[in-house]
Amino acid sequence: MSTQVRWGILGYARIARLSAIPAILRAGNAELSAIASRDAAKLAECATQFPLARLHMTYDALLADPDVDAIYVPLPNSQHRDWTIAALEAGKHVLCEKPIALTARQARDMGAAAKHADRLLMEAFMYRYTDRIRQVRTVLASGELGVIRHVNASFRFFLDRENTIKEQAGLGGGALYDVGCYPINLLGLITEKLPVRCQAYAEMKGGVDVNLSALLQYGDGMIANLHCGFNAHPFMHAEVIGTQGRLEIRDTFTDAAGELYVYTTTGTRSIAVAESDRYGAEFRDFSAAILEGRTPLLTLEESIRNMEVLDMIRESLP
Structure with missing residues (x-):
C-alpha cells in the first residue's frame, strides 16, 4: 500500500x-x-x-x-x-x-x-484541527458548564484588498459565506443539531453582505447569536454559557498559542492552548483517511447541517 x-x-x-x-x-x-x-x-x-x-x-x-x-x-x-x-x-x-x-x-x-x-x-x-478546539471539546465533554443555554460567536475582519471574489455576488461572495460559516460550524460542534427558528439582519454592499448578525433558537430553548463581517475592525471570539459556568474562547478559529478561560461559581481557571499547524494537520488527516479507508475528522453530515443553517439565515433576511 x-x-x-x-x-x-x-x-x-x-x-x-x-x-x-x-x-x-x-x-x-x-x-x-x-x-x-x-x-x-x-x-x-x-x-x-x-x-x-x-x-x-x-x-x-x-x-x-x-x-x-x-x-x-x-x-x-x-x-x-x-x-x-x-x-x-x-x-x-x-x-x-x-x-x-x-x-x-x-x-x-x-x-x-x-x-x-x-x-x-x-x-x-482547518480550525477543527487545532489544540484550541481539542481543549474546547474536553471542556464541553466534562459537563462542568452544565446545560448550555447561550452561545455567542463572532468572526470579523477588515477587507483591505479591492476587487476580490469576496465582494462578488455571482461568485458566492459575502461575509456569511466567507467567515460566517465558521461560527455556524462551531455552533454545530456544540449543539449537534439544527435551530428551529432564525432571524438575521445584514448590511449589504454591491449585492453581498458585508456585515451580518443572526439570532438562532434551538428546540430546547437555547439561544445563539453570531456575527460576521469584513467592513470593520477585526474581532474573533466565542463564549459558551451554561447553567453552571461559562467558557471563553479567544482567537477562536486560529492556530496560535493562547488560553481558554472557564468561569464557574468556584472561581476562574485558564487552560493553556498550544500552537498548532491547522493546515498541515488537516491534509495529514485527510490523506491518512484515504490511505486507511476511514472517515476523516469532519463528516459530510456536519457540512450538510452547516449549509442548512446558512440557508435558514439567508432566507430569514428582511
Whole structure:
C-alpha cells in the first residue's frame, strides 16, 4: 500500500499558494503532484515555486491526470459543487474549501456523488484541527458548564484588498459565506443539531453582505447569536454559557498559542492552548483517511447541517 497521497490543486488561488500547498509539503503522508490554472502567468509562477509539480492549463486535464489521487478545491464558492462532483466522478478524493457549497441541496448533491464514486469528500474547516478546539471539546465533554443555554460567536475582519471574489455576488461572495460559516460550524460542534427558528439582519454592499448578525433558537430553548463581517475592525471570539459556568474562547478559529478561560461559581481557571499547524494537520488527516479507508475528522453530515443553517439565515433576511 502506498504511504503517500498524490495531490492535485484545482486553481492556483491565494489560499492554495500560501496555505494548502505548503501544508501538503510538510504533511508527511502527502505529496504535491500537479497544479492546474487557466492563467498562464500563474502557471509560470508555479513552475518557479514548485518545479516538481506537473502543470495543467485546464481543470479537466488535472482531473484526467492518472498520477493524482486527491484534489484540493480552492475555487470561488459558486464553483465548488460542479468541480467537486467532476473530480469525484473522475475517481479523485476531494478536499473542498469552505463553505462546501452555496446551499444544502448542493452539498447533498456532492455527498451523493462521493458515495456513488466511493471516494472521500471533506469540507476544509482547518480550525477543527487545532489544540484550541481539542481543549474546547474536553471542556464541553466534562459537563462542568452544565446545560448550555447561550452561545455567542463572532468572526470579523477588515477587507483591505479591492476587487476580490469576496465582494462578488455571482461568485458566492459575502461575509456569511466567507467567515460566517465558521461560527455556524462551531455552533454545530456544540449543539449537534439544527435551530428551529432564525432571524438575521445584514448590511449589504454591491449585492453581498458585508456585515451580518443572526439570532438562532434551538428546540430546547437555547439561544445563539453570531456575527460576521469584513467592513470593520477585526474581532474573533466565542463564549459558551451554561447553567453552571461559562467558557471563553479567544482567537477562536486560529492556530496560535493562547488560553481558554472557564468561569464557574468556584472561581476562574485558564487552560493553556498550544500552537498548532491547522493546515498541515488537516491534509495529514485527510490523506491518512484515504490511505486507511476511514472517515476523516469532519463528516459530510456536519457540512450538510452547516449549509442548512446558512440557508435558514439567508432566507430569514428582511
